[in-house]
Amino acid sequence: MSEHVYKKIELVGSSTKSIEDAIQGAITKAGQSVRNMRWFEVIETRGDIRDGAVAHYQVTLKVGFTLDP
Amino acid sequence: MSEHVYKKIELVGSSTKSIEDAIQGAITKAGQSVRNMRWFEVIETRGDIRDGAVAHYQVTLKVGFTLDP
Amino acid sequence: MSEHVYKKIELVGSSTKSIEDAIQGAITKAGQSVRNMRWFEVIETRGDIRDGAVAHYQVTLKVGFTLDP
Amino acid sequence: MSEHVYKKIELVGSSTKSIEDAIQGAITKAGQSVRNMRWFEVIETRGDIRDGAVAHYQVTLKVGFTLDP
Amino acid sequence: MSEHVYKKIELVGSSTKSIEDAIQGAITKAGQSVRNMRWFEVIETRGDIRDGAVAHYQVTLKVGFTLDP
Amino acid sequence: MSEHVYKKIELVGSSTKSIEDAIQGAITKAGQSVRNMRWFEVIETRGDIRDGAVAHYQVTLKVGFTLDP
Amino acid sequence: MSEHVYKKIELVGSSTKSIEDAIQGAITKAGQSVRNMRWFEVIETRGDIRDGAVAHYQVTLKVGFTLDP
Amino acid sequence: MSEHVYKKIELVGSSTKSIEDAIQGAITKAGQSVRNMRWFEVIETRGDIRDGAVAHYQVTLKVGFTLDP
Amino acid sequence: MSEHVYKKIELVGSSTKSIEDAIQGAITKAGQSVRNMRWFEVIETRGDIRDGAVAHYQVTLKVGFTLDP
Amino acid sequence: MSEHVYKKIELVGSSTKSIEDAIQGAITKAGQSVRNMRWFEVIETRGDIRDGAVAHYQVTLKVGFTLDP
Amino acid sequence: MSEHVYKKIELVGSSTKSIEDAIQGAITKAGQSVRNMRWFEVIETRGDIRDGAVAHYQVTLKVGFTLDP
Amino acid sequence: MSEHVYKKIELVGSSTKSIEDAIQGAITKAGQSVRNMRWFEVIETRGDIRDGAVAHYQVTLKVGFTLDP
Numbered sequence: 001m002s003e004h005v006y007k008k009i010e011l012v013g014s015s016t017k018s019i020e021d022a023i024q025g026a027i028t029k030a031g032q033s034v035r036n037m038r039w040f041e042v043i044e045t046r047g048d049i050r051d052g053a054v055a056h057y058q059v060t061l062k063v064g065f066t067l068d069p
Numbered sequence: 070m071s072e073h074v075y076k077k078i079e080l081v082g083s084s085t086k087s088i089e090d091a092i093q094g095a096i097t098k099a100g101q102s103v104r105n106m107r108w109f110e111v112i113e114t115r116g117d118i119r120d121g122a123v124a125h126y127q128v129t130l131k132v133g134f135t136l137d138p
Numbered sequence: 139m140s141e142h143v144y145k146k147i148e149l150v151g152s153s154t155k156s157i158e159d160a161i162q163g164a165i166t167k168a169g170q171s172v173r174n175m176r177w178f179e180v181i182e183t184r185g186d187i188r189d190g191a192v193a194h195y196q197v198t199l200k201v202g203f204t205l206d207p
Numbered sequence: 208m209s210e211h212v213y214k215k216i217e218l219v220g221s222s223t224k225s226i227e228d229a230i231q232g233a234i235t236k237a238g239q240s241v242r243n244m245r246w247f248e249v250i251e252t253r254g255d256i257r258d259g260a261v262a263h264y265q266v267t268l269k270v271g272f273t274l275d276p
Numbered sequence: 277m278s279e280h281v282y283k284k285i286e287l288v289g290s291s292t293k294s295i296e297d298a299i300q301g302a303i304t305k306a307g308q309s310v311r312n313m314r315w316f317e318v319i320e321t322r323g324d325i326r327d328g329a330v331a332h333y334q335v336t337l338k339v340g341f342t343l344d345p
Numbered sequence: 346m347s348e349h350v351y352k353k354i355e356l357v358g359s360s361t362k363s364i365e366d367a368i369q370g371a372i373t374k375a376g377q378s379v380r381n382m383r384w385f386e387v388i389e390t391r392g393d394i395r396d397g398a399v400a401h402y403q404v405t406l407k408v409g410f411t412l413d414p
Numbered sequence: 415m416s417e418h419v420y421k422k423i424e425l426v427g428s429s430t431k432s433i434e435d436a437i438q439g440a441i442t443k444a445g446q447s448v449r450n451m452r453w454f455e456v457i458e459t460r461g462d463i464r465d466g467a468v469a470h471y472q473v474t475l476k477v478g479f480t481l482d483p
Numbered sequence: 484m485s486e487h488v489y490k491k492i493e494l495v496g497s498s499t500k501s502i503e504d505a506i507q508g509a510i511t512k513a514g515q516s517v518r519n520m521r522w523f524e525v526i527e528t529r530g531d532i533r534d535g536a537v538a539h540y541q542v543t544l545k546v547g548f549t550l551d552p
Numbered sequence: 553m554s555e556h557v558y559k560k561i562e563l564v565g566s567s568t569k570s571i572e573d574a575i576q577g578a579i580t581k582a583g584q585s586v587r588n589m590r591w592f593e594v595i596e597t598r599g600d601i602r603d604g605a606v607a608h609y610q611v612t613l614k615v616g617f618t619l620d621p
Numbered sequence: 622m623s624e625h626v627y628k629k630i631e632l633v634g635s636s637t638k639s640i641e642d643a644i645q646g647a648i649t650k651a652g653q654s655v656r657n658m659r660w661f662e663v664i665e666t667r668g669d670i671r672d673g674a675v676a677h678y679q680v681t682l683k684v685g686f687t688l689d690p
Numbered sequence: 691m692s693e694h695v696y697k698k699i700e701l702v703g704s705s706t707k708s709i710e711d712a713i714q715g716a717i718t719k720a721g722q723s724v725r726n727m728r729w730f731e732v733i734e735t736r737g738d739i740r741d742g743a744v745a746h747y748q749v750t751l752k753v754g755f756t757l758d759p
Numbered sequence: 760m761s762e763h764v765y766k767k768i769e770l771v772g773s774s775t776k777s778i779e780d781a782i783q784g785a786i787t788k789a790g791q792s793v794r795n796m797r798w799f800e801v802i803e804t805r806g807d808i809r810d811g812a813v814a815h816y817q818v819t820l821k822v823g824f825t826l827d828p
Contacts, residue, residue: 005633005650006635007633008632008681010631012352014348014350014351015348020156020157020192024192025350037187038186039184040186040187041184045111046108046110046111047092047109048109049096049108052096053097054092054096072232074221074233076216076219077218077219079217079283080281081282081340082281083282087158094279099281113179115177116161117176117177117178118177118178122165123162129284136236143425143427143439145425146425146426148752163693167695168695198698202426210291211290212287212289212290212301212306214287214288215287216286227540230530234537235536245532247532248527248529251387252387253384253385253386254384256372256408260373261368261369261385274305294432294572296471300468304466315463316460316462316463320593320594323575324591325589325615328583330575355628355629356626356627356629357626357627359624359626360624361624374626375626390525391523391525394521417746419702419703422750433571434606438605438606441606452601453600455596455597478702488789490768493560493561499555512619562767562768568762578764581764582764641813644813660806661807662803665732666732667730670730675713684808735801736799738797738799739796742787742790742796
């Protein structure tokens with residue numbers, strides 16, 4: 001394994017269904033412009049409420065990816 | 070949009086099923102006495118264990134709501 | 139209730155399916171060598187990404203158990 | 208000085224003008240239902256952006272007040 | 277055990293004698309208006325000084341209680 | 346409201362006048378290359394001192410914006 | 415002094431009497447299986463409430479000890 | 484630039500007018516006995532309340548200065 | 553009340569008896585060279601262990617005092 | 622000095638040799654695409670272990686640079 | 691890759707030479723009783739001073755290892 | 760061992776060479792005016808960048824010393 005350098009970006013995914021779905025949604029979106037994503041870290045979980053129920057889960061995460069050599 | 074003031078209260082929801090279910094349970098309960106809930110923030114996730122398995126997920130969250138004008 | 143002393147250990151569970159499944163997996167594994175587990179606390183949620191999708195959820199948790207008298 | 212007990216509540220004030228104005232707005236609003244407010248602590252400062260400019264400052268604060276004897 | 281929802285409130289107890297006395301004082305005071313208190317968490321310990329000695333211990337704590345079903 | 350994904354970037358604005366001016370300066374600058382900015386969060390407030398007086402306020406903030414669909 | 419390596423374990427002591435008693439109780443219990451304990455660090459102080467009074471103080475602490483050479 | 488050593492001291496400034504004024508007040512006061520102040524960092528913003536309005540802003544800050552060679 | 557400026561210093565008190573005694577010891581010692589002490593904040597509680605028992609409680613605290621006008 | 626705006630990015634450098642080497646590696650890599658880098662802040666130090674020895678030091682850092690006017 | 695469970699232990703390594711040497715020393719010592727160590731995380735760096743110079747670097751780290759299946 | 764009181768001061772050392780050298784430089788400088796230094800704690804590691812390379816490591820540390828009896 002060589003001595004890689006990674007960059008981390010911070011994203012917020014949202015989902016009406018679940019925390020996992022909000023995470024996956026953010027990663028899928030990021031994958032449209034970022035290659036070589038390797039890991040994510042959940043920073044914050046929150047959401048908005050409508051009519052007394054969870055409307056969206058909003059998960060802030062950092063995504064790390066390898067910088068091209 | 071006018072210049073609202075919000076109040077935040079801290080709740081702990083519990084569920085035998087999932088983290089999302091514990092969040093929704095706390096919000097539903099709070100909705101019995103609080104109107105105009107707008108958002109929540111997860112503060113802590115924990116739970117109790119019985120017989121080597123998760124018995125309840127316990128999610129501490131803050132819920133923000135608009136103070137009536 | 140007597141005056142118990144508890145010990146806490148730190149584990150990382152992983153799952154391809156969900157955060158809850160990673161938590162349960164870590165507790166099941168710990169239960170092979172630890173008795174009297176009482177509660178868990180989620181410390182961190184992260185995961186690795188393969189081909190632009192979540193490959194594993196990795197949940198760091200502390201597990202508290204009663205020290206035998 | 209007797210041995211008081213205080214309660215702290217968490218509020219979010221918002222203002223189009225300044226951070227100080229958001230703090231004062233939250234305290235004024237709370238004063239409609241809470242007596243004997245003594246101090247505040249700023250927990251978080253954030254805001255929303257419209258058309259590339261700050262639309263509102265949103266300041267989360269805790270307000271401490273003496274519980275009536 | 278059913279799926280309870282808890283609320284947490286933040287209090288500051290003060291005592292000229294000890295940290296434990298400040299905690300107990302806050303809980304006793306809260307018990308005048310809150311039923312079903314279950315646990316507390318110490319958030320901060322501080323105090324004021326008069327004439328080069330501790331005048332009061334001031335302990336900030338959160339108190340969790342069961343919301344009535 | 347659809348299921349948006351947001352990105353957050355971290356900026357430091359500086360101003361000789363006020364904290365608010367430093368925030369607005371950073372947002373104005375960011376707006377030259379970023380569209381759809383929605384909110385900001387203040388992370389840190391500091392500054393440099395010259396001749397015994399505040400020379401600049403330096404405010405670190407995160408700015409969230411919608412990723413184009 | 416040679417170049418020691420230490421290990422830290424995390425314990426929760428409980429006491430009906432005082433915070434100090436909960437600390438000492440955890441250390442006494444740990445001493446049944448751990449030798450060469452050198453220091454402790456208090457991580458969290460909490461407790462449970464029964465009938466409007468503190469039932470137990472629960473103190474989470476880390477205990478450091480020298481690994482045998 | 485040589486290899487400086489800096490010292491940081493912690494101050495609390497107070498002002499009836501604004502957060503910025505409380506910061507400047509603390510720095511002016513410190514300047515009476517400290518030379519070569521270079522930067523400050525805001526640690527906490529709080530204040531006291533009188534008659535339902537902010538009486539003083541109280542800003543805790545650290546001030547760094549070069550130790551004389 | 554005028555617009556005071558306060559300075560905070562960080563101390564570690566130690567005591568073989570109790571946490572409160574370690575706090576008071578540090579304040580008494582500081583009072584030999586510092587006037588106008590007003591408040592303290594506990595930052596950390598730890599201690600050293602000898603022969604399987606607490607030898608000293610060591611309490612880190614910040615002490616705030618008014619700077620002479 | 623004019624009123625600059627800075628941007629901060631988060632990187633992870635790795636090195637088989639030292640923490641300093643991991644920091645320098647990340648900065649060198651970032652310098653291929655970022656101009657006017659001014660400072661860095663270490664956020665986390667970790668590493669992976671192979672055969673009972675440190676294989677790589679992995680240092681997460683933020684790098685601040687001036688946005689072009 | 692299967693769904694592993696990891697355990698993390700907390701160690702303090704010390705060295706008269708360098709931070710890296712203290713890390714490696716703790717890992718070497720842990721390797722005498724733990725197999726399958728995979729990564730470490732630095733939690734705290736401190737040290738003791740003798741005669742106005744660093745006597746030992748003391749690095750607290752967590753070490754993660756795979757639990758045997 | 761008697762019941763000592765310690766004071767902690769906060770310093771920033773800088774070095775073009777290494778993190779360890781910045782720590783030692785700050786301690787050497789402090790030793791010109793402070794006696795009986797006993798330990799240090801690293802609070803933050805950062806540095807400035809010139810021409811795409813680390814120019815100085817800047818390490819913030821706290822130094823504890825015994826107050827003369």
